Amino acid sequence: MRELQAKIIDEMGVKPEIDPAEEVTARVKFLKDYVKVSGAKGFVLGISGGLDSSLAGRLAQLAVESLADDGVEADFVAVRLPHGVQHDEEDARAALEFVRAKTEWTFNVKPAVDGFEQEYERTSDKELSDFTRGNTKARARMIAQYMIAGERNLLVVGTDHGAESVTGFFTKYGDGGADILPLFGLNKRQNRQILQYLGAPERVWQKIPTADLLDLQPGRTDEHELGITYEQIDSYLEGRDVPDEVAESIEKRYLLTRHKRSTPVTRFDTWWQEGAAAWTK
Numbered sequence: 001m002r003e004l005q006a007k008i009i010d011e012m013g014v015k016p017e018i019d020p021a022e023e024v025t026a027r028v029k030f031l032k033d034y035v036k037v038s039g040a041k042g043f044v045l046g047i048s049g050g051l052d053s054s055l056a057g058r059l060a061q062l063a064v065e066s067l068a069d070d071g072v073e074a075d076f077v078a079v080r081l082p083h084g085v086q087h088d089e090e091d092a093r094a095a096l097e098f099v100r101a102k103t104e105w106t107f108n109v110k111p112a113v114d115g116f117e118q119e120y121e122r123t124s125d126k127e128l129s130d131f132t133r134g135n136t137k138a139r140a141r142m143i144a145q146y147m148i149a150g151e152r153n154l155l156v157v158g159t160d161h162g163a164e165s166v167t168g169f170f171t172k173y174g175d176g177g178a179d180i181l182p183l184f185g186l187n188k189r190q191n192r193q194i195l196q197y198l199g200a201p202e203r204v205w206q207k208i209p210t211a212d213l214l215d216l217q218p219g220r221t222d223e224h225e226l227g228i229t230y231e232q233i234d235s236y237l238e239g240r241d242v243p244d245e246v247a248e249s250i251e252k253r254y255l256l257t258r259h260k261r262s263t264p265v266t267r268f269d270t271w272w273q274e275g276a277a278a279w280t281k
């Protein structure tokens, strides 16, 4: 195995094989233990119709049900956060049906994103790019979730896992902004495996991953943007051999996005000096 691959696998905590039943038990227990210690009253999570939020949402709901069995009152708010009307709203409905959240909410982020865009354009005389608007949508979703969390004393669940963390494929302080990450240590195919174990319908676990942030390319797939497949990223994270150019692409992304997996850099940090060579390439 490549030297950096071993280091990355250690950091991402991905195992070559999983037992879905054990993973569910351990991750639900983690959510329960944390909520008890934090004194929070449960969880909130955006449900997109994608497979990551379907899995994290179902685990949060199972945690809340198990807390009730222990005599602890908690809530799980599954929040739809469309930007206007979502083109794959039916998939989001199917995800909500599978998650069976105690509480459901719909919060349209479009007025907030439009407000930011108008003020940017008024003060800069420039058009906002579709790409930055996309990241603004992800950050507006983060603000909506923290608004609900703040009012109801809930924790914001994040859906980051090995295959997204390693490539830094998330919006910094957008979907990357959360309190607790129940999927960390898994890769994409393991998420699918656990969803199947939990009885998710095919429509949910077979959903093609998309950040779906762009107005001009609705539903663009993650794999299209990344230029590598999740099968390749997953194999790399399971310690298997992948073509050199695939490993190099993953490792380059890993090095370029270290700032996203760290708290803001201070003069006492040194990790960024190791990554400097990657940024200037």
Ligand SMILES: Nc1ncnc2c1ncn2[C@@H]1O[C@H](COP(=O)(O)OP(=O)(O)OC[C@H]2O[C@@H]([n+]3cccc(C(=O)O)c3)[C@H](O)[C@@H]2O)[C@@H](O)[C@H]1O
Pocket: 135, 138, 164, 168, 169, 170, 171, 172, 173, 174, 175, 210, 211, 212, 213, 222, 225, 259, 279
């Ligand atoms: N070296 C450095 N040290 C410290 N900070 C640094 C930095 N380089 C950039 N930055 C900061 O980071 C910002 C860029 O990061 P960011 O705003 O996140 O933007 P960026 O990484 O360019 O874009 C986000 C990417 O994540 C993808 N995404 C987002 C959301 C969900 C999903 C999904 O999988 O579904 C995927 C999205 O499609 C896009 O490719 C810069 O504007 C700058 O503020």
Ligand SMILES: Nc1ncnc2c1ncn2[C@@H]1O[C@H](COP(=O)(O)OP(=O)(O)OP(=O)(O)O)[C@@H](O)[C@H]1O
Pocket: 045, 046, 047, 048, 049, 050, 051, 052, 053, 054, 079, 080, 081, 082, 083, 086, 141, 159, 175, 207, 208, 209, 210, 211, 212
């Ligand atoms: N339209 C949306 N409605 C509600 N939440 C959303 C929406 N889009 C994104 N999110 C939130 O942002 C998170 C990150 O998006 P991401 O696309 O990585 O995950 P996903 O859609 O759940 O799964 P997948 O990666 O398979 O598409 C989601 O898990 C969800 O919590």
Ligand SMILES: [Mg+2]
Pocket: 048, 050, 051, 209, 210, 211, 212
């Ligand atoms: Mg998605």
